[in-house]
Amino acid sequence: MPRPTAINLVTFFYPIGNTPCVCLTQDLPPEDDARILLLGCGDIRNILFTAYADAAPLTRSMDITSCDHEDAIIARNVLALTLMLDDVSDQQHSSIWQIYYHFYLDDKSLKLLQVQAKKLSHLAGTIESWKAGAYGKLMAFCDEDTRRMVKQHWDEYAVSDLSKNEQVKHDNRLKASFEAAQKMKRDRVGSSFPLTGLRSTAPVSLHATTDTGKIYAHYWKHGSTDRNPTLLPKNRRLNPTFAPMETETFTLHYGTDPQLGFPLATAYIPFTKESPLLMEGGTKSDFHRITDAARTHFQAWAKSFRKSAEKFTLRFFVGDAIGFCHTLQHINSSGNVNSNWYRTKYTIQTINLYPEDYNSSGSAHSVFNVIDTSNLLDHLGSLNVLVAAAPLLERGVASILYTESLVARETNRKDYMDKLLCGSFPTMALLLGLVPIEYWTGATAVSNAAESMLDISTSVAGVPEGVNQGQMYCRIVWKPVLACGDPSDIMERKLHFDAKDLANLIHHTYRAMFEHEDHMKTLASLSMRTIRVNSCPYYNRGSLAAFLRFIKPRVVTDWDSMMELVLDRIAGDGSIMMGLSYYNDLCAHVSLMQVHDIPGLSVGCQPSDAAKFKNGLGAWKSLPTVVCMTLVVPRAKIEFIRKLTPNQLGSPNVLCTIQAASASQFSIGGWQEIFADVHLTFGELTTEAEATDDEHKVLIKEDPLGWKGKCPLLVTFNVPSWVVLRDPSKTVVTFGVQSTPQSVGTFMKSLGLTLTIDTTKLQDNNTVHITKFPPHCAGFASISTFSPMFKDEETKNGFKITISANIEQSTRSICGFTGRLDLHSENLTATLKAGFKVVLTQLSPTTIAVTLENHLLPLKLTFPVPVQSSKSRTRIARKPSYIEVIVPFADHVSNQGFTNFMFPLLLRNHVPMISNMPYLNLGCLPIIDTTSKTSTKSLEWLTSLISHQFSARELLQRDTESIEAGPRTNFKDSIFSIFMHYTGIQGAKCSVFGLNDAEHGGVQIIILVSRMLLDMASHTVVLDCAVLPLTHEMMGELVPFLGSLGNGGMVMIKVKQEEMKIWREVLPAMVERCRVWKHIPSCAYKTSGKIPLSAQNGVALICSCGAGKYPDNFSIAGVAKSNWAMARKFATRAALSPIFAVNYVERPFQLRDLLEKDEMKILVCRKCGKDHGGGGKALSKCARCLVVWYCSPECQRADWKEHKKTCKASEA
Known part of the structure; x- marks a missing residue:
């Protein structure tokens, strides 16, 4: 697998999610069915919350494929989901909560667990019995081994008829696992507590700081979330779903906390009596209200799942996410389910998905319109994950890929984003064929206030550098294409590169991927943080080769010349000190993945060289350029590892070397080749055919006890044949630990400077086995070609378009594009040669129209991301008949972008589609009480939340008289005023607001607010409101209504013309996000082909399809029913929410910015x-x-x- 391999003796079990729940369909148009892939799926919180919060719960079907490397995760999830389905009377929710979240179970819950596990085990006896059973239509296994492994866990859970001695042994094993978890918690956390709970309590995080710590301590002390521990049964039994089986070595993670996955703000915010998710008995004042809120969510979500179960198909796979993704890629490209990928790096089980489900007529999906990668980027490396997952994303405008990152806190988020992708963030995104939509819009409806509070908490606490400073959370929304402008223009084009420029980019990426090997750079910035980061590298040379394989079909360049330049620069790069030793590892992967033909790989594979290894590889009839080597490491060599404490051991990466036997690589005649893509398995090895035979094979009987067993460790890796034939009689093979700051400190004393665990002679046929392919595989692991549908570059309509990347050499990054129009029609070429003027017109942020003066139809250049025509240069070659437009990226932060480009809408099949504003089911959101006498005090948190709309730059504009605020800043300020007046926190309390541009006609839009709701998924609030854009046609009928708003009935929001343009762009999106009606065939958006309909005062901007459509309980405080009746038929329901800056684009506002206003001037x-x-x-x-x-x-x-x-x- 193209990522490092670690010693997996110390692994953590994450049975419960540690980040807030998300609605998996929140960015998917309600008309679309959901085909969802969950990588590193973890617990069931996101599936349940999606069932509750989906914007189209009655019409949308959901097919969800869940992948996790822990079979215990899948076993727990299916167990809990089936219990919910069976609980039709809703009487078992308390026991289900215990089974899924408590360390200890009472007799009733334990009995329910055992009975359900036994039932599931019986149904899962065969795949046929499972499909025919009670859950077979709803839940499916992706392959036979997943069914078998999950069934083993259910068998373990179902144990109830043990003898007394067997029961004691069983209980002692469970007890030992929990004691190990408690010890790990004491070592890692001590008496403190994680601050991660503040994310789950957003937007009221400051009110919950103490409570989240108390509830975490209570849970780990009592193993239960129950309010009164003195009432807990004394004969409680340990919950087997939290403990490893006898063959497993994982430890329950010390941060486990049942509450973290729920939106816990509901424990602190006052709701109306008719509100959803109102807690029974009201809100308590003690810290247990957090659990009360979580249980209320759990019960409501379970009901929603049970109610909509027929709309779901849930599929489950146990194994490595990267291997699973590449297998699905292989199916898409070949139709064959056998990809020669191992399930994980620690088993010889290959991935063999059920052919009947994954062939062309099967029901299982291998491409998806929603992919969620959880926080796998933090564990597997961002490039590894995206190269594997991105090709599985449907290349439509509605498709979404989500990534999360929860890593050690950085000082600067923008710098972190460049590190995330091993290069300039926008550059690498373009190469990956993904658009981080919020990066380009600079706007989001998802609050990041909790992260700002965590930032300031760390700062105020004065945590020194090198000490654990907490974690930083970042969720990124990626799209395959940017949806804006004319839908007919939206299609991907291959990017053209100069070979030298692309080689520079790739070499820059290489240096970033292997930064941990640049010891001079490490020493120059030596700190505890750099030691920690450099001790956990994410990439090996296979990662780089897979990335190259990925981008090869996406670009147009002289590929062979570019690759020669890349390989030359890598070979000559002295900053990566061991780079040359890894060179043949890279060449092997480049060859196997068909990235580039390397002549040097076959140089040493001649008959004369083969004679050097007559008792092995040299005797084969045909010599492949790359072979597989399996090394047998005696058990005695690795036993010392088990004696290390978890804190000492960590998760060190391992590697193999092939090197000269009698000399150091640095001495005369010494040489060493390092191979870091290794595969580990414990078991008994046998062979088929002799080592001198081409058909020589290695067979492994795997030891399920792994590290706890007695079998040797079998290490497999791929190697160029010429390295094996170089001087076999004087060559040794070694297995050892990769040198990092941490591993050197741990292993150097026992293993020496080279950190070698075992050394054996290359020609020892008992310990070194060379085969054509890896054990139990019919070939090498498949890395398929990524081939999206690219726009045809052939000449059509008399011209040809090419888009080339412009490179900023000093930063090795793409800074813009050159769009080239090659004119071929006689009319166009004659016009250009005649000297007519070329005019550029920006039609949308991504499209520029090139018009020849006497030619009516413009020639459109559409770029992958926003560009700025006003900063462009034009090259016109009249004789050869081409036009080049050189444009830089647009950047709204530096006033080089599009102020209105915040939430672009696209007419897809004549129906509006939102790109980056979450869709909402307003009916399921809690209704915040803003009417009670104590509401103003209980809503104090709202001021802080709405203030977090502003970036530090925008706050500087807002609070400094000498700086004129930009339209976006004013837009956010207007939203701030609306919320403050509606709640009465600041100014007169009012429900009706007029957007008033006094210089251009006065009030143009009226907003009438019905209620304020808690948007749990986005950790913010929304106003359920009616939007009434005033048009000339309706004014006559509205005179009485408008007259009723005098004398304080409407708050005037002062708006300038540029800000009004933003309102006109954003309001249609706020209407669409909560739409429960369908657009009619004669919809004005369809007939006009525009959204909004107009930017002119007095002209409609929103279609009339939704006008007058409201729920029965929709009313406006302070507006008489008779007056509202006059207006409602013209107004359309909308969900108005705060609009936040994107915290990885601009530094967000922080609390200290208010506390230290005098210092605001020096912030940005x-x-x-x-x-x-x-x-x-x-x-x-x-x-x-x-x-x-x-x-x-x-x-x-x-x-x-x-x-x-x-x-x-x-x-x-």
């Missing part, structure tokens, strides 16, 4: 919003006014035209 560069200069240097102050700051002279010069309007000489 006025031009680009950066909070530091180049190379991490401090910002520089404007020498004239001493008020604003810049990150560079370039930014100061670029901003002077605007800044000089307000720059006044300081009196200081």
Whole structure:
């Protein structure tokens, strides 16, 4: 597998999710059925919450494939889901909660667990019996081994008829596992508690800080969430679903907390009596209210799942996510289910999905419109995950891929994003064929306030560098294409690259992937953090080869020349000190994945060389360029590892070397080749055919006890044949630990400087076995070609379009594009040669129209991401008849972008589709009480939440008189005012708001608010409201209604013209996100082909399909029913929410920005919003006014035209 292999003796079990739940369909249009892939699926919280919160619960079918490497996770999930299905009277929810979340069970719950596990085990006896059983239509296994492994866990759970001695042995094993978990918690957490609960309690995190710590301590002390531990039965039994089986070595993770997966703000916010999710008996004041809230969610979600179960198909796979994805890729490209991928790096089981389900007529999906990768990026490496998963994403405008990252806190999120993808974030995203939509819009409806609070908590606490500073959470929404502009223009094109430029990018990526091997760089910034990061590398040379295989069909370049440049630069790169030793590892992967033909691999595979190894490989009839080597490591060699404590051992990576036997690699005649893509299995090895035979095979009887057994460790890796034939009689093979700061400290004393565990002679046929392919495989693991449907570049309509990437050489990043139009029709070429003017018009953020002066039809250039025509350059070659448009990326932060481009809408099949604003089922959201006498005090948290809309740059604009606020800042400020007035927290309490552009006709849009709801998935609030854009046609009928709003009946929100444009762009999206009606065939969006319909005052901007359609209980406080009746037929329901800056694009507002207003002026560069200069240097102050700051002279010069309007000489 193209990622490192670690010694897996210390692994953590994550039975319960540690991040807030998400609705898996929140970005999927309600008309679309859901085909969902969950990688690293974890617990069932997201499936249950999606069943509850889906915007189309009655019409959408959901086919969800869940993949997790732990069979215990899948066994627990199926167990809990089937218990929920069976609980039709809703009487067992308390016992189901215990079974799924408690360390200890009472007799009733234990009995229910055992009976259900026995039932499931019986049904899962064969795949035929499972399909014919009670759950076979709803739940499916993807392959036979998943069914078998999950059944083993159910057998373990069902044990109830043991003898007394067997029961004692069984209980002692469970007890030992829980004691190990408790010890790990004491070692890692001590008496403190994780702050991760603050994410789950957003947006009221500050109110819950103490409670989340108490509830965590209570859970680990009592093994239960029950309120009164003195009432717990004394004869409680340990819950077997939390413990490893006898063959497993995992330890329950010390951060396990049942409450973390639920939206716990419901424990603190006052709701109306008719609100969903209202807790029985009301909200308590003690810390157990958190559990009360979580249980209320759990019960409601289970009911929703049970009610909508017929809409679901749930499929389950146990195994490595990367191997599973590549197997699905292989099916898509070949139709064959056998991909020669192992299930994990620690078993010789190959992935063999059920052919009847995954062939062309099967019901199982191998491409998806929603993929959620959980936080696998933190465990498997972002490039590894995205290269595996992205090709499985349907290449439609509605498809979404989610990634999460929950890693050690960084000082700067923007810098972290570049590290995440091993290169410039937008550059690597383009190469991966993914669009991080919020990066380009700079806007999100999902609150990141909790992260800002965690940032400030760490800062205020003064945690020193090197000490665990908590974690940083980042969820990114990726799309295959950017949906904006004309739908007919949206299709992917291959990016053209100069071979040298692309080689520079790849080499830059290589250096970032293997930064941990750059010891000089490590020493230059030596810290506890760098030691920690460099001790857990994510990539091996197979990772780089897989990335190259991925991008090869996506680009147009002289590929062979580019690869020669890349290989030359890698071979000559002295900064990666061991780079040359890994060179043949890279060449083997490049060859196997058909990335590039390397002539050097066959140089040593001639008959004369084969004679050197007559008793093995040299005697084969035909010599492949790459072979597989299996090394037998005696058990005695690795027993010392089991004696290390978990904290000492960690998870060190292992590798193999082939090297000269009698000399150091640094001495004359010494050489060493390192291979880091190794596979580990415990078992007994036998062979078929002699080692001198081409058909020589290795057979392994796997030892299920693994590290606890007695069998030797079998290590398998691929190697170029020429390395084996180089000098076999004087060559040894070694197995050892990869050198990192942590592993050196742990192993050098016992293993020596080279960290070698075992060494054997290459020609020892008892310990070294060479075969054509890996054991139990008919070939090498398949890495398929990623082949999306690209726009045809052939000449059509008289011209040909190519899009080339422009490279900023100093940063090795893409900075823009060159769009080229090669004109071929006589009309076009004659017009160009005649000297007619070429005019550029930006039609959308991604599309530029190129018009020849006397040619009516424009020629459109559509780019993958937003560009800025106003900063473009044009090259016109009239004789050869081509036009080139060189455009930079758009960037709204530095005023080089599109202010209105926040939540783009696309007419897909004439129906609006939102790109990046979550769809909402308003009927399931809790209704916040804003009417009671105590509501203002109980809603104090709202001010902080709405204030978090602003980035630090925007807050600087808002609070500094000398700086003119931009339209986006004013837009957010208007939203702030609406929320403050509606709740009465600031200003007069009111439910009706007029967007008033006094300079251009006065009030243009009226917003009438019915109620405020808690948006649990986005950790924010929404106003359930009616939007009434005033048009000339309706004014006559609305005169009485408008008259009733006088004398304080409507709050005027002052809006300038540029801000009004944003309102007109965003309001249609806010209507669409909560739509429960269908657009009619004569919809104005369809007939006009535009959304919004118009930007003009007095002209409709929203279609009339949803006008007058409201639930029965929809009313406006302060507006008489008769008056509302006049307006409602013209108004459309919408969900108005705060709009937040994207915290990995701009530094977000933090609480300290309010506490230290005098320091606000030094927070960010006025031009680009950066909070530091180049190379991490401090910002520089404007020498004239001493008020604003810049990150560079370039930014100061670029901003002077605007800044000089307000720059006044300081009196200081």
